[in-house]
Amino acid sequence: MTENILTVDRIVKNYSNHKALDDVSLNVPKGVIYGLLGPNGAGKTSLIRIVNQITGPDSGQILFDGKPLSEEHIYQIGYLPEERGLYKKMKVGEQLLYLARLKGxxxxxxxxxxxYWFEKFDIKTWWDKSVEDLSKGMQQKIQFVATVLHQPKLIILDEPFSGFDPINASIIKDEILELKEKGSTIIFSTHRMESVEELCDYIALINKSKKVLEGKKMDIKDAFKTNTFSVLYSGVLPTETDSYHLKTNEANLDGSNLAVLEAKAGSGGNQIIADLIQNAEIKSFKEDIASMNDVFIKAVQGSN
Structure with a gap:
């Protein structure tokens, strides 16, 4: 049995004079939250539409759970588009019932x-309301329910927090994590790097129609680390040892100092700490890990 819920194999998609996807291959493992990242116009939406069989590729193949993507897989996918699409004149309950029937x-x-969902979201009084009478955030909740109601194996969320206040965004975030725990795989397309930092296990970055990087989030962050460490200390630090070079050093009002150290080749945190404790009292020590925002900017700039 395949370990990937989705295998994207050398997909090409052209629109008249524009190449939207250029030989893109991705592997989405089962049971993870997979961040699909990229600047506007990079090709993310084109790929999502192909996976949902709204459009087809010009060449290449997509496998769903090891089998060529086909109509039967529509019932195993839930899709929340960035541009929401509810029927505004329909009643909430009537509409959700209709959409659930479409999903089998x-x-x-x-x-x-x-x-179950109306009780969970405390929206029992919304059943007979027209969609147009709901706020944007309330409509988003309804569309989220429509996306996950049929318990799909694969859930594709395009900017799922758009339009939510912080409280409702937190509710949806918790639901996404719970769906993952229950066995769903979630493809999460967003520009919000703090959400990627918090939720995603794997990421892929597409820029100018090509895949730039893909893999476990922590592995990718490690690849972009600067090998620098921040240390809060009191005492005196040498500017150079066998393990580090002192980049910056600032005095604080309380008499402590904050230094940034650059590790030398072959050295890591343990070696640096061993050198530090010979000369100073260490109050805190941490490696400066690349943020997802840093990774995004550097990877896009590098591919440009």
């Missing part, structure tokens, strides 16, 4: 699952 649930199954 019978009426009894759909009603059962809707009851």
């Amino acid at each position: 649930l019978n009426k009894a199954e759909a009603m059962d699952k809707l009851k």
Whole structure:
């Protein structure tokens, strides 16, 4: 049995005079939150539309759970587009029931699952409201329910926190993590690097129609680290030892100092600490790990 829920193999997509995807290959493992990143116009939405079979590729292949992507897989995918698409004149309950039936649930199954979600989100009074009478954030909640109601194996969320206040964004974040715990795989497309930092296990970055990088988030962050360490101390530090070079050193009002050290080739945190404690009292010590924002900017600039 395949370890990937989705295998994207050398996908090419052209639109008249524009190449949206240029030989893109990705592997999305089962049971992870997979961040699909890239600047506007990079090709992310084109790829998402192909996975959802809204459009087709010009060449290449997509496998879903080891099998060529086909119509039967529509029922195993949930898609929350960035541009939301509810019928504004329809009642909330009537609309969700309709969308659930489109995803293959019978009426009894759909009603059962809707009851669960309406109670969970405390929205039982919304059943007979028209969508147009709801706020944007309330509509987002309804569309999220429609996306996950049929318990899809693969959930694709395009900017899922757009339009949410911090409280509701936190509720949706918790639901995403719970869906992952229950076995769903989530592809998460966003420009919010703090959400990627918090939620994603794997990431892929697409820029100018090509894949720039892909892999475990922590492995990619390690590849972009600067080998620098921040240390808060009192005492005196040598500017140079066998393990580090002193980059910056600033005195604080309380008499302590904050230094940034650059590790020398072959040295790591343990060697640096061993050198530091011979000369100073260490109050804190941490490696300066690249943020996802740093990774995004450097990777895009490098590929440009």
